[in-house]
Amino acid sequence: MSNERFVKACTLSDVPEEGVLGVEVGDTPLAIVRSEGEVYAVSDICSHAEVNLSEGEVDEGTIECWLHGSCFDLGSGKPINPPATKPIPTYNIRIDGDDVLVSLDDTTTS
Template sequence: MADSFVKVCALGDIPEEGALGVEIDDTPVALVRSEGEVYAISDICSHAEVNLSEGEVEDGTIECWLHGSCFDLGSGKPINPPATQPVPTYVVKIDGDDVLVSLDTKNS
């Protein structure tokens, strides 16, 4: 089965070492740029259900602004408490200046 990638935004819409919150088919997704890479991760913290896209991005992680849990952008795994559950991550493709995301394919 082919992955269904959706064009989400232009690469320039995502700030360097920052995040952009979007919705793809009613799924909140944070598009994050860190260390020259673009990641797609659930925009909902697994601990407090707030938007991760409003948090700080640094060294391949995003920090939840409410309680300070950091998540690895590649795996979605929490690095520190209070979060204990990972958040979903999704595959990103860059096509020219377009950012495409597949919700069907999660990174492992």
């Protein structure tokens, strides 16, 4: 049984289809992303330039940093192209009705 604690990040209806919503849960900036029918929670901070990823574009399971164009895989947090070389943290989520719940335990595996 998991000891993860889930907290409400936002409502699902606030997250655009094929889009992103930037939120803060406690002191943690998160990007709640909907892409290809899935919902993801990733760090809202680019690992390369420390700008908000929630201001970038979402496309086919990725989010693109608006500043330098690095794309990150939403499932793993891994960068797909330079200049970013480090992954961003990803977080487990649960959907409960219209609530998006996030565990703040960093689940990035690399």
